[in-house]
Amino acid sequence: INELLEQILKRLRPIADKQKVELVLESFRPVSADVDEVKITLAFTNLIENAIKYNKEDGWVHVSLNADHQYFYLKVEDSGIGIPEDSLGHIYERFYRVDKSHSREIGGTGLGLAITRNAVLMHRGAIKVFSTEGEGTIFNVRIPLNYIS
Numbered sequence: 001i002n003e004l005l006e007q008i009l010k011r012l013r014p015i016a017d018k019q020k021v022e023l024v025l026e027s028f029r030p031v032s033a034d035v036d037e038v039k040i041t042l043a044f045t046n047l048i049e050n051a052i053k054y055n056k057e058d059g060w061v062h063v064s065l066n067a068d069h070q071y072f073y074l075k076v077e078d079s080g081i082g083i084p085e086d087s088l089g090h091i092y093e094r095f096y097r098v099d100k101s102h103s104r105e106i107g108g109t110g111l112g113l114a115i116t117r118n119a120v121l122m123h124r125g126a127i128k129v130f131s132t133e134g135e136g137t138i139f140n141v142r143i144p145l146n147y148i149s
Helices: 002-018 037-053 100-106 112-122
Strands: 022-027 060-067 071-078 126-132 136-144
Touching (some): 002 022, 002 060
């Protein structure tokens, strides 16, 4: 999982640099897990890319990876624009966009978080979001080290 995250960050770093967003990965230990690499890569890319895209200049995105004997934990925390409280219940819906006025400049389909949530659930995992409008967002993902599809 560590290498997978390093590859994702390497791919997204040019976007972060262009937007003047600091991108940091913190791994607490080597993590090996039985996952569908394509789906998990897509899910984690969506979370981290959103944290970069919906950020402010001179902002930051911290990605941390940890594990215990049963699960691994991914935390994506940002200093971005945050998600309004009344939108939090809808962010995993297909085609839902919090800020329709910026959809042209930011791009995307509104499918990213729906895909992310489905990939996490497919791995018998859980995803939680905490957000304060104007301050930033935290996504916590928990996935079993071994899952049976």
